Amino acid sequence: xxxxSLRDVTLCYGDSGPGGRPAVLDRIDVEVAEQxxxxxxxxxxxxxxxxxxxxxxxxxxxxxxxVFDGKEVTGPSSERVVVFQQPWLxxxxxxxxxxAFGLKLQKRKVDWQRxxxxxxxxxxxxxxxxxxxxxxxxxxxRAALARALVMEPKLLLMDEPFGxxxxxxxxxxxxxxxxxxxxxxxxxxxxxxxxxEAILLGDRMLIMSTSPGRIALEQKIDIPRPRDxxxxxxxxxxxxxxQALATLGRVSIAAAGxxxxxxxxxxxxxxxxxxxxESGGERSGAPSGSDDVQVAPGVTMDEDLAVRGW
Amino acid sequence: MTQTRPSVPSQDAGGPLIGSLGAPGGPxxxxxxxxxxxxxxxxxxxxxxxxxxxxxxxxxxxxxTVMVLVGALAIWEILAAVKVFxxxxxxxxxxxxxxxxxxVTKGYLNKTMGQxxxxxxxxxxxxxxxxxxxxxxxxxxxAESKLVHRIIDPFLQLGRPVPPLxxxxxxxxxxxxxxxxxxxxxxxxxxxxxxxxTIGGVRNIPAQRYEVARxxxxxxxxxxxxxTLPSTLPEIFTGMKVGxxxxxxxxxxxxxxxxxxxxxWLVEQAATQLQTGIVIAGIIVIGILGYLMELGIRLLERxxxxxxxxx
Numbered sequence: 001x002x003x004x005s006l007r008d009v010t011l012c013y014g015d016s017g018p019g020g021r022p023a024v025l026d027r028i029d030v031e032v033a034e035q036x037x038x039x040x041x042x043x044x045x046x047x048x049x050x051x052x053x054x055x056x057x058x059x060x061x062x063x064x065x066x067v068f069d070g071k072e073v074t075g076p077s078s079e080r081v082v083v084f085q086q087p088w089l090x091x092x093x094x095x096x097x098x099x100a101f102g103l104k105l106q107k108r109k110v111d112w113q114r115x116x117x118x119x120x121x122x123x124x125x126x127x128x129x130x131x132x133x134x135x136x137x138x139x140x141x142r143a144a145l146a147r148a149l150v151m152e153p154k155l156l157l158m159d160e161p162f163g164x165x166x167x168x169x170x171x172x173x174x175x176x177x178x179x180x181x182x183x184x185x186x187x188x189x190x191x192x193x194x195x196x197e198a199i200l201l202g203d204r205m206l207i208m209s210t211s212p213g214r215i216a217l218e219q220k221i222d223i224p225r226p227r228d229x230x231x232x233x234x235x236x237x238x239x240x241x242x243q244a245l246a247t248l249g250r251v252s253i254a255a256a257g258x259x260x261x262x263x264x265x266x267x268x269x270x271x272x273x274x275x276x277x278e279s280g281g282e283r284s285g286a287p288s289g290s291d292d293v294q295v296a297p298g299v300t301m302d303e304d305l306a307v308r309g310w
Numbered sequence: 311m312t313q314t315r316p317s318v319p320s321q322d323a324g325g326p327l328i329g330s331l332g333a334p335g336g337p338x339x340x341x342x343x344x345x346x347x348x349x350x351x352x353x354x355x356x357x358x359x360x361x362x363x364x365x366x367x368x369x370x371x372x373x374x375t376v377m378v379l380v381g382a383l384a385i386w387e388i389l390a391a392v393k394v395f396x397x398x399x400x401x402x403x404x405x406x407x408x409x410x411x412x413x414v415t416k417g418y419l420n421k422t423m424g425q426x427x428x429x430x431x432x433x434x435x436x437x438x439x440x441x442x443x444x445x446x447x448x449x450x451x452x453a454e455s456k457l458v459h460r461i462i463d464p465f466l467q468l469g470r471p472v473p474p475l476x477x478x479x480x481x482x483x484x485x486x487x488x489x490x491x492x493x494x495x496x497x498x499x500x501x502x503x504x505x506x507x508t509i510g511g512v513r514n515i516p517a518q519r520y521e522v523a524r525x526x527x528x529x530x531x532x533x534x535x536x537x538t539l540p541s542t543l544p545e546i547f548t549g550m551k552v553g554x555x556x557x558x559x560x561x562x563x564x565x566x567x568x569x570x571x572x573x574x575w576l577v578e579q580a581a582t583q584l585q586t587g588i589v590i591a592g593i594i595v596i597g598i599l600g601y602l603m604e605l606g607i608r609l610l611e612r613x614x615x616x617x618x619x620x621x
Contacts, residue, residue: 056521056525057525058521058524058525075524076521076524076525076527077525077527078525078526078527080525081525081526082521082522082525084518084521084522086518088516088518088519088521088522090519090536090537090540091617091620092540092543092615092617101522101523101526101536102526102527105523105526105527105528105529105532105536106527131616131617131620132620133617133620147522147526148526151526151527157525
């Protein structure tokens with residue numbers, strides 16, 4: 001049933017491994033079911049990106065096996081597409097050509113209708129001819145998502161895809177992804193260092209520890225969908241988050257220099273628990289309404305302005 | 311800093327970020343840091359408190375260049391008029407102009423200025439285009455293959471410190487005084503910069519550009535065509551802009567020493583006969599042509615890679 005299974009996956013770089021520094025990844029066992037949305041949470045340097053790169057096939061593990069769809073992973077494949085933290089659109093191609101990039105590589109005639117449908121799905125209709133650098137960061141990241149999804153991959157690997165965006169754009173894109181997820185059949189492995197993002201998006205959350213990189217906690221997230229930003233205020237969400245933060249705190253203490261990450265997310269919380277409740281109350285209505293707006297080709301106001309304002 | 315973006319009206323209207331300091335029509339604020347469009351204020355604007363639109367500011371910059379040149383011309387005229395230097399050393403601008411028109415219409419030593427320019431330009435064009443056509447693929451091969459790099463790199467490292475002019479006597483011995491040695495000199499002088507900038511361009515490609523393509527199913531050849539080649543173009547153009555200057559330098563040097571037509575030859579011949587007016591006219595023409603060539607490459611660059619500097 002598992003579409004992706006990692007068994008005893010171990011990764012060492014140079015001086016790490018037996019006798020040296022602890023392994024980057026130490027005997028990782030993970031199973032991902034078809035159509036599942038798994039989030040992997042961990043402090044920076046815990047090897048979560050390395051784990052994703054192994055699954056993508058960019059690198060080979062030193063030990064263990066990674067089996068995807070019944071076959072051992074030996075290299076990159078368009079069945080396992082990665083969305084990076086930066087969009088990495090090609091500046092010499094316009095938006096439409098960027099989205100069609102993977103299809104063009106397959107040497108079959110590009111189904112432009114499919115490309116345009118995917119552009120509409122991510123809400124970028126009307127921007128097909130734009131150069132990517134004339135789009136806002138959020139729009140670029142949605143274009144990168146469209147470029148991945150148009151390949152109809154079985155597995156979508158997302159490496160902190162919203163990590164480089166400002167808080168508001170990030171929130172909008174999280175809700176956008178939640179909504180998109182209900183319309184597209186794809187298995188997702190989503191890497192993040194943001195606790196709330198990990199809980200909000202995932203069916204299941206894995207928390208990783210540093211040095212050696214191990215799975216410290218596996219948490220099923222039974223919060224019903226559809227979810228949106230207001231979900232973060234619900235009791236089950238808060239409970240899971242508390243547990244996740246406790247685990248993260250434990251994990252961070254073990255690794256020196258990582259405490260900052262844990263502190264930051266904990267700090268935002270404490271500030272938010274009192275003051276955020278009211279503003280969150282306002283928000284709880286707005287985002288669910290704007291959810292529909294997000295899907296429509298018309299982009300939200302400030303993004304639109306960001307384009308024209310260039 | 312001529313790379314200016316279209317000014318954004320909404321940015322000024324938006325107010326709070328910039329403040330009302332640079333607002334058009336508003337009262338001039340001493341020390342207000344930004345003019346409309348967010349650029350720095352020019353000297354003129356800071357002194358007069360008059361805010362210029364971007365268009366006028368651009369004209370202003372061009373005007374200042376013209377004024378500097380006119381000023382230099384005036385100083386030259388004065389120096390020549392009061393005869394600070396003997397006339398044979400520094401003829402007046404007028405007499406240089408006369409020498410120039412005479413060389414254009416009647417010619418000098420049986421060659422008109424037009425012929426000299428044509429020969430020089432064709433030599434540079436052939437040599438430079440040859441250097442690009444050979445240098446870019448060599449650079450790409452060296453970047454892609456360790457073996458090729460190991461074979462060619464020693465020659466590159468040893469050949470680079472040698473001034474191209476040092477090859478002239480050897481080339482004259484080998485190839486005589488025809489067109490071939492001059493073009494070869496330009497080639498030898500320009501190829502290293504083309505190879506090195508191409509290699510640099512390939513080496514500087516972010517790994518993610520490749521990874522995006524690889525996870526979308528790109529094979530090695532497709533990576534080369536779809537990622538390596540376009541990604542390398544900006545540095546190739548940088549190499550070309552430097553290279554055209556080197557090519558021009560090599561050409562004039564070659565013509566000074568071994569030629570019977572061309573701008574370098576003209577300057578050299580005129581100097582031996584103390585025709586200083588022709589010498590100065592020739593030097594100015596060399597300067598203008600070199601500048602125009604670089605300008606041509608800049609224009610080509612804007613057409614071929616309008617995305618330069620983005621992502």
